[in-house]
Amino acid sequence: xxQLVESGGGLVQPGGSLRLSCAFSGSTFGIYVMGxxxxxxxxxRELVATITYRHRTNYADSVKGRFTIxxxxxxNSVYLQMNSLNPEDTAVYYCNxxxxxxxxxxxxxxxxxxx
Numbered sequence: 001x002x003q004l005v006e007s008g009g010g011l012v013q014p015g016g017s018l019r020l021s022c023a024f025s026g027s028t029f030g031i032y033v034m035g036x037x038x039x040x041x042x043x044x045r046e047l048v049a050t051i052t053y054r055h056r057t058n059y060a061d062s063v064k065g066r067f068t069i070x071x072x073x074x075x076n077s078v079y080l081q082m083n084s085l086n087p088e089d090t091a092v093y094y095c096n097x098x099x100x101x102x103x104x105x106x107x108x109x110x111x112x113x114x115x
Contacts (some may be wrong), residue, residue, distance in 0.1 A: 002027045011112045016113070022078045033098045048093070053071075094108045
């Protein structure tokens with residue numbers, strides 16, 4: 001059973017940075033496309049970024065140029081470096097693992113951008 005554990009959320013001022021981490025266990029990490037999603041209060045969950053085993057990435061337009069997704073295939077981990085944060089980035093951030101439609105989710109980590 002795939003397990004995903006996120007960490008790294010918190011409170012940050014506008015313009016600041018945070019780095020989220022997600023530890024993967026329970027299966028073969030390399031076969032999964034890994035991703036980060038987020039859900040703001042009163043809104044639907046939305047894609048932030050994804051990354052394949054070979055490090056091909058995809059980003060939502062709203063985070064391009066500010067966020068960077070990466071993965072360490074030796075450590076079974078995926079990361080989200082978030083820079084130039086603004087209040088609209090406030091949300092619960094979820095790690096996702098997807099293999100041919102089978103999707104797994106972490107418990108989420110809260111990010112609050114506020115002065």
